[in-house]
Amino acid sequence: MTQVLSVIGYLLLAPFAGGLLDGAGRIVSARMQGRKGPPLLQPFYDIWKLFTKQMFAVNSVQLLLNLSYLVFLAVAGCMLFAGADILMCLFILTTADMFLIMAASSDSSPYSTLGAGREMIQMMAYEPLTLLMAVGFYLATGSFHVGTIITSEYSAVLFLPGMLVGFFFITAIKLRKSPFDLSTSHHAHQEMVKGITTEMAGPTFAIMNVAEYYEMVLMLGLVAIFFINRNWWSWPIAIAACLFVYFLEILWDNVCCRVKWKTLLGSCWIATLLSGGLNLLILMLIR
Amino acid sequence: MGVLPFLIGWPVLIALIVPFLKSERARSVTVYVGAGGVMALAGALLVQWLLSGGVVMSFYEETELVDHLMLAGELVLMALIVFLSFKYRKYPVALLSVAQTAVLIWTEMAFPVEPASHMKVDGLAMLMTVIAAFVGSFICIYAVGYMKAYHHHHTEYKDRTGFFLSMLFLFFGAMFGLVLSGNLVWMYFFWEITSVVSFLLIGYTRTEEAVRNSFRALWMNLLGGLGFALAITVSAAALHTVQLEEVVQAGAPIPIALLALAGLTKSAQLPFSSWLLGAMVAPTPSSALLHSATMVKAGVYLLIRLSPAMAGTMGGTMVSLIGGFTFIACSMMAIAQNDGKKVLAFSTISNLGLIVACAGIGKEETIWAAVLLMVFHAVSKSMLFQAVGSIENILGSRDIEDMHGLLLRLPKLTYIMGIGIAGMYLAPFGMLISKWVALKAFVDAGDVLLVLFLAYGSATTMLYWTKWLAKLISIHHTKVEAKDITRKDQYLSMFLHSVCVVLLCLLFPLLERQVVTPIVLQIFGSAHEVLSMSVLTTMAVMLISVIFVPAMMFLVTRSARRVYVPIYMSGANKGDNTYFVNSFGEPEHLYLSNWYLRFEFGMRHLMRPSLIFSAGLLIVMLCLIVGGAV
Numbered sequence: 001m002t003q004v005l006s007v008i009g010y011l012l013l014a015p016f017a018g019g020l021l022d023g024a025g026r027i028v029s030a031r032m033q034g035r036k037g038p039p040l041l042q043p044f045y046d047i048w049k050l051f052t053k054q055m056f057a058v059n060s061v062q063l064l065l066n067l068s069y070l071v072f073l074a075v076a077g078c079m080l081f082a083g084a085d086i087l088m089c090l091f092i093l094t095t096a097d098m099f100l101i102m103a104a105s106s107d108s109s110p111y112s113t114l115g116a117g118r119e120m121i122q123m124m125a126y127e128p129l130t131l132l133m134a135v136g137f138y139l140a141t142g143s144f145h146v147g148t149i150i151t152s153e154y155s156a157v158l159f160l161p162g163m164l165v166g167f168f169f170i171t172a173i174k175l176r177k178s179p180f181d182l183s184t185s186h187h188a189h190q191e192m193v194k195g196i197t198t199e200m201a202g203p204t205f206a207i208m209n210v211a212e213y214y215e216m217v218l219m220l221g222l223v224a225i226f227f228i229n230r231n232w233w234s235w236p237i238a239i240a241a242c243l244f245v246y247f248l249e250i251l252w253d254n255v256c257c258r259v260k261w262k263t264l265l266g267s268c269w270i271a272t273l274l275s276g277g278l279n280l281l282i283l284m285l286i287r
Numbered sequence: 288m289g290v291l292p293f294l295i296g297w298p299v300l301i302a303l304i305v306p307f308l309k310s311e312r313a314r315s316v317t318v319y320v321g322a323g324g325v326m327a328l329a330g331a332l333l334v335q336w337l338l339s340g341g342v343v344m345s346f347y348e349e350t351e352l353v354d355h356l357m358l359a360g361e362l363v364l365m366a367l368i369v370f371l372s373f374k375y376r377k378y379p380v381a382l383l384s385v386a387q388t389a390v391l392i393w394t395e396m397a398f399p400v401e402p403a404s405h406m407k408v409d410g411l412a413m414l415m416t417v418i419a420a421f422v423g424s425f426i427c428i429y430a431v432g433y434m435k436a437y438h439h440h441h442t443e444y445k446d447r448t449g450f451f452l453s454m455l456f457l458f459f460g461a462m463f464g465l466v467l468s469g470n471l472v473w474m475y476f477f478w479e480i481t482s483v484v485s486f487l488l489i490g491y492t493r494t495e496e497a498v499r500n501s502f503r504a505l506w507m508n509l510l511g512g513l514g515f516a517l518a519i520t521v522s523a524a525a526l527h528t529v530q531l532e533e534v535v536q537a538g539a540p541i542p543i544a545l546l547a548l549a550g551l552t553k554s555a556q557l558p559f560s561s562w563l564l565g566a567m568v569a570p571t572p573s574s575a576l577l578h579s580a581t582m583v584k585a586g587v588y589l590l591i592r593l594s595p596a597m598a599g600t601m602g603g604t605m606v607s608l609i610g611g612f613t614f615i616a617c618s619m620m621a622i623a624q625n626d627g628k629k630v631l632a633f634s635t636i637s638n639l640g641l642i643v644a645c646a647g648i649g650k651e652e653t654i655w656a657a658v659l660l661m662v663f664h665a666v667s668k669s670m671l672f673q674a675v676g677s678i679e680n681i682l683g684s685r686d687i688e689d690m691h692g693l694l695l696r697l698p699k700l701t702y703i704m705g706i707g708i709a710g711m712y713l714a715p716f717g718m719l720i721s722k723w724v725a726l727k728a729f730v731d732a733g734d735v736l737l738v739l740f741l742a743y744g745s746a747t748t749m750l751y752w753t754k755w756l757a758k759l760i761s762i763h764h765t766k767v768e769a770k771d772i773t774r775k776d777q778y779l780s781m782f783l784h785s786v787c788v789v790l791l792c793l794l795f796p797l798l799e800r801q802v803v804t805p806i807v808l809q810i811f812g813s814a815h816e817v818l819s820m821s822v823l824t825t826m827a828v829m830l831i832s833v834i835f836v837p838a839m840m841f842l843v844t845r846s847a848r849r850v851y852v853p854i855y856m857s858g859a860n861k862g863d864n865t866y867f868v869n870s871f872g873e874p875e876h877l878y879l880s881n882w883y884l885r886f887e888f889g890m891r892h893l894m895r896p897s898l899i900f901s902a903g904l905l906i907v908m909l910c911l912i913v914g915g916a917v
Contacts (some may be wrong), residue, residue, distance in 0.1 A: 035865075057849040058864075059762040064840040071836050075829075085822065087723055088829075095713055095833065098753060107758035108692060108864065110879060113582035113761075117882045120753050127746035135730050135738055144727075199854055262887070269743070281735050 003082045003147075009091075010081040010217070011074060018213025021220075025250050032254045033155035058107050058199045065103035066204050070211040073097030077218040083147030086225075087134045093218070097123055098153040100196065102206070107199040115195030119183035121261050125268035126170035129163075132276040136163045137225070139283040150228040157226040162279030164226050168245060169271045173264075174219050176212070177249050179256035180264055220246065290335060291346065291406060294328045294416070295463050302456035306449040315431045316450055319776075322424035325459060329420030329640045336408055343809060345404030345469060353405075357476045358395075361388055364483055368505070377502045387516040391475065394516075398523035399489040403530050406410045407469030410659070410806035415466040415588055418662065419459060422580035425780040427455050429673050430572035432774030436680040437570050444492045451491055455576060458484050462581045468587055471519050471529040478515060478549070478585070482508035485582050488573040489566045500565030507562045511552030511586075518545035531592060542816040544912045546593055546608070548605050548905075554586025554639045557901035567628045569675025574628065577598045578635045579669035584661060587639055590646040591657055595811060598649030601915065605908035607647025609901055611740035613640030616897040618747040623889040625881070627658030627685040630751060631668065634711065637748065638664050638718070642805060645725050646736055651807050655817045658803050659721040663710065665789060667718070670784035671707040674700050677773045677781070687755055688880060697771055702757050703781050710788045712745075712752045713833070718827060720795070724817055735751035747888075754881045761879070764864065792830050796823040 023040040030037025057063060073096045079089040096117070104116035111181060138144050140159035141152040157164055173180040181187075184195030192198075200208055220242040227238035259267070301321035308314045336344070347353075365388045372381040434448045461484065464477035482505065490501030522534045522542040534542055555563035565579055577583065590597075590606060597603030614637050623635035638660065645657035678693070678700055679685040694701045710716045722745060729737040791798060799818065807814040853860040858867035861874055869875040886892070 055847060055849045056852050058852060058854050060849070061760075061762060063844045063847060063849070064837060067840040067844065068837045071840070075832065084825070088822075088825065091719060091723070092829070094749065097712065098756075100759055100836075101753060101757055106760050106762050107854055108761040108763035109878065110856060110877065112854075113757075113879045116757055117754070120750050120757075123753070123883070124746045124750045127749060128742040131726065131742040131745065132738070135726065135742075138727070138730060193855065193857075242784075272742075273739070277735070277739055280738065284730075284733050284735050287733070 002142060006081045006083075007078045010077050014074075014077060014217040015213045018210075018216045019047070020087065021246060022113045022213065025040055025246065028247065028250050029254060032251070034266050047206050047209055050209070051203050052183060053202035055203055056201040057204065061106050062103050062200065063204050063207075065099050066200065066207045066211075069096055069099040069103060070207050070214070072099060073211045073214045077214050077221070078087045078224075080146055080218060080221050083145065083150070085135060085144050086146050086149070087131075087144050089146075090130045090134060093130075093215075094123065094127065096211075104196040104199070111193040111198040112196055112200075115183045115198065118192075118261060119196050121265060122173050122180065122183055123135075125180075125265045126173045128269065129166045129170050129272040129276050132272065132280055133149055133160070133163045133222075134170065136160045136276070136280060136283060139280070139287060144223060149225055153230060155227050155229045155234055159283060160226060160279055164223075165228050166272050166275040166279075167223065167226075168248065169268060169275075171219050171245065172225070172249055172252060173268070173273035175216060175249055177253040179252070180268075181253075181258060182261055182264060185258075288655060290328055290332045291408075291467065292323075294332055295460050295467075295907075297324050297328055297457040298456040298463070302453040302460065305453040305456065308449060311435075311448075312412045314449060314452065318427055318431050321456055322427045325420050326424050329416050329463075332408075333413060333417060336413055341410065341805065343407065343409040345407050347405040347489070348402050350405050354472075357473065361391065361476060361479065364388075364479055366508075366652065368483065372502070375498055375502065377506075380506050380509065380576045383506060383513060387509065387513045390513070390520055391472070394520040394523050395472070398520070398527070398683065400523055400527055400529050403470065403528070405470040406467050407532070407848065408467060408846070410802070411588070411591065412466045414658070414662070414802060414806060415584065416463055418584070418665050419462045419466070419580045422665050422784075423455075423459050423462070423576060425783055426572050426575045426580070426669060426673070429575070429676075429777045429780035430455060430570075432777040433572055433673075433676055433680065434570065436772060440680060440683065441492075443579065444494075447491065451488070451570065451573070454484050454488050455572065458488075458576060458581055462585065465585055469531055471515075471522065471531055471534070474589075474752060475512070475515050475519060478553075479512055480584055481553075481585055482512060485566070485577055487579070489569045491569045491573070494568070497568045498742060500562070500568050500888040503565055504562035506730075507552050507559045511549035511559075514545040514548040516553075518542040518549070535593060535596045538600075540600060540602055540912050540916045543593055543596045543600075544602045544605070544909060547590060547597065547602055548909070550590040550593070551606070551609060551643070551905075552586070554583045554590070555636050556586075556609050556640060556643055557616060557636075558898045558905065560613070560617065560636050564629065564632050567632055571628075571672055571679070574632075575669050575672035575676070578632065578672060579665045583635065583639055584665060587642045587646065587657070587661060590643055591654060591661075591810070593645045594649035594654055594657075596649075597647055601908065601912050603647045603649050605647070605912070607644045607734070607737060608904060608908075609641045610645070610647055610903070611641030611744075612897070612901055613637065614644060615640075615740045615744040615747065616797060616893060616901075618744045618751070619888045620890050620893050621751045622747060623883050623885045623887075624751075625687050625883060627678070627687050627690070627755075628672070630687070630755065631671055631675060634748070634751070635664075635668055637744070638668075639710075641722065641725060641741070641744075644740075645728070647734050648734065648737075650728055650732060651811050651814055652731070652817050654723055654810060655807050655814075656721045656725040656728060658806055659799070659908050660718060660725075661715070662798070663788075664719045666784060666787050666791060667707050667710040668795065670703060670781055670788065671711070673777065673781050673849055674704045674707060675785070677777055678704075681769050681772055687758055690755075690758055691879060692765060693758075694760045695762060695764065696769040699778070700773065700781075703785050704759060705756065706785045706788055708752050708756050709833075710792070712748055716788075716792050716830070716833075719785070720818075758881055763819045763879075789834075793827060795826060795830075799841050 027037040036179045076092040101116045104112040140156045141149045184197045224238040368384040369381040438446045461477045461480035468474040484504040552559045617633045617637035624630045642657045645653035856867040866874040
């Protein structure tokens with residue numbers, strides 16, 4: 001019953017939570033730069049406007065691939081919020097991202113193809129850590145099941161501090177924050193125009209944005225399961241931790257400039273190896 | 288089980304007939320009949336075996352006549368190798384061949400063993416037979432049409448289609464013999480035949496490159512063969528048996544390590560990978576056969592057989608490390624390739640690496656994963672090779688860059704490629720699920736290094752498949768029309784393959800319960816649930832959603848009213864999405880290329896260090912094993 005409620009809650013509320021977080025993030029970001037920033041509900045106004053726009057398209061398949069991206073992201077999130085297998089959830093997340101790449105590549109346009117290529121590199125950069133993180137949860141709590149992970153006696157973060165640091169790294173990729181916003185970003189983009197989303201317009205673009213909100217909530221949900229244990233007070237701590245991680249991502253976004261793909265790949269892989277790999281090694285030794 | 292000798296004899300008979308048929312029509316009919324016969328015989332054997340309870344069965348204790356014939360056969364093979372190596376001035380190869388034949392004959396003279404059964408049918412052998420028979424037969428059917436187009440394109444090579452088809456059939460016979468033999472001497476005989484036949488297939492075009500690559504394949508496989516022969520000697524001398532099963536039960540480290548070396552060479556693991564990469568000079572059906580159902584699978588088959596004896600030993604560590612390292616190194620090198628067949632070749636080696644690593648760990652879960660990986664890989668890879676071969680015959684190139692926008696030009700072939708590629712790495716297709724189980728098993732075995740190899744290797748695997756898939760589905764209109772000259776028999780084979788890939792995934796729970804678990808049970812004597820039924824059902828549901836969500840979205844969006852606009856090109860789009868106006872005001876053709884990261888992942892940078900590392904690892908470990916046992 002809780003599972004069903006949690007899944008329905010995720011499906012219905014995630015876009016709103018994602019939109020609110022995005023709006024709050026913009027304000028925080030603006031304050032960091034000494035600006036006032038847009039109103040909190042600006043993302044909703046934007047999406048509403050995008051949905052009411054005329055449907056411009058460069059080909060017939062982009063829309064369906066984008067919708068598939070949205071559906072698979074929602075499915076991946078549902079798996080997490082239903083307490084299912086975390087590896088399966090991460091694999092579906094990869095499949096979802098594939099559809100976005102296909103949508104961008106199908107345009108056969110220079111900027112979106114370039115963006116799609118960069119998105120692939122980004123996937124390659126973040127994937128090792130997601131797998132190691134799942135393995136870490138398995139070693140720390142004895143299960144890949146989210147339902148079991150969040151009801152264990154101690155929070156997983158006690159065993160997995162390195163994984164959390166690594167996950168913070170790759171969350172920047174998934175949230176499209178600088179320094180890792182290579183494929184596209186929320187800000188006006190220079191050398192890439194708008195990268196992977198260059199050829200997406202109106203409702204198609206709005207769908208992509210809604211999908212990103214689902215993804216944002218999913219990523220923060222992954223942060224949360226680092227903290228949640230069987231005690232009730234771990235929930236507020238987890239929510240606070242999620243907000244703190246989100247704040248750190250915004251801060252990082254503002255103090256760093258975009259890096260080249262080589263730096264992205266190298267730093268992510270090395271961070272994965274140093275934080276994730278070492279954490280894993282220690283876990284295996286003390287097991 | 289009277290079918291057994293026919294199953295091996297029938298393909299050999301076809302192999303003897305085909306080269307003497309001069310008319311193309313008679314040849315095609317013979318191949319169709321031959322392939323049909325192989326499938327029917329394999330089916331008959333399967334039914335017979337299932338009717339008698341699907342248990343382990345042994346046959347043929349007294350086989351003196353056949354033993355003598357095999358010895359004669361080995362001498363003929365040796366004579367052939369010596370003749371060819373003198374003809375092409377590759378003398379060391381002759382030495383290898385003479386050495387192993389001499390070792391074997393000496394062993395048979397000096398260490399007579401108790402007579403025991405020579406053939407054995409069990410779940411794994413049966414599975415291999417079915418894979419080889421069906422995938423292989425489809426490849427033969429495909430080859431008939433392919434070779435016509437091939438020689439139409441390549442008039443510079445002498446048409447030896449009869450010989451080529453004959454060798455394909457001979458390969459079957461040897462493969463069946465190999466997987467159904469329980470006796471190491473018999474196995475060795477068939478092992479040598481596969482080495483020599485693959486050598487002859489690779490050298491088909493007789494160009495300088497083909498000759499060079501074929502001899503490279505030969506010497507590497509003969510080196511493995513030498514290891515095999517020495518393993519027979521050691522087990523006959525020390526254990527007084529040449530039954531594979533008894534050697535595995537005895538768990539003697541030296542014969543196991545030597546047999547594992549043979550398995551590593553045949554399955555093209557580093558440092559022996561170059562023979563499989565070089566094997567691409569041959570016409571595509573032979574690559575499909577070598578890569579998918581037969582040659583390389585013979586290597587992993589042997590390793591899976593050895594796995595109970597390797598669990599937790601030095602030999603097992605050696606095999607799993609080599610396998611894991613091959614998995615990551617070859618998946619990295621695949622990124623930098625733009626030749627379609629090369630990508631497939633690297634992906635084969637890399638996936639085999641994973642299977643080998645699983646076999647080296649030698650736990651129930653890893654063998655479970657290894658068997659599944661083998662099944663899925665055989666079907667998907669055979670299909671991908673056939674599709675790339677057909678595309679090459681049409682476009683005259685197998686460069687992935689030339690496949691830009693193939694979806695519009697060759698839709699049928701693109702769908703086939705798409706299914707194959709998705710089957711190789713996407714959730715929730717079989718390969719990925721097997722990988723998942725392998726990951727869990729590596730964690731349970733406490734092997735951090737293998738977990739890291741797997742985590743990074745999956746990321747690199749993802750990149751090279753995704754960028755290929757992205758290339759295929761670009762909606763790009765070009766002026767160059769492609770005329771689909773793929774013949775009906777080729778399509779028949781590829782279509783059946785793609786149906787197989789999808790069905791294997793949909794029937795995954797059934798496959799797992801009815802086929803894989805019994806095999807693990809027969810090898811280990813016990814098997815516990817690797818994936819719970821609920822997980823299996825979830826996966827089946829996921830698979831359906833992967834197929835149906837885009838289809839559904841297609842229906843949903845079909846009615847959406849869209850205004851089609853040209854793409855943004857920085858310079859003014861000339862209106863056809865193909866040309867734009869450059870800064871000189873002249874039309875410029877748009878050209879989009881994939882990422883290859885040549886300077887980071889190129890073969891030139893990675894191959895040599897990988898070879899040195901893996902060769903060093905192999906030598907050191909072999910020395911430790913031999914030194915530790917003596």
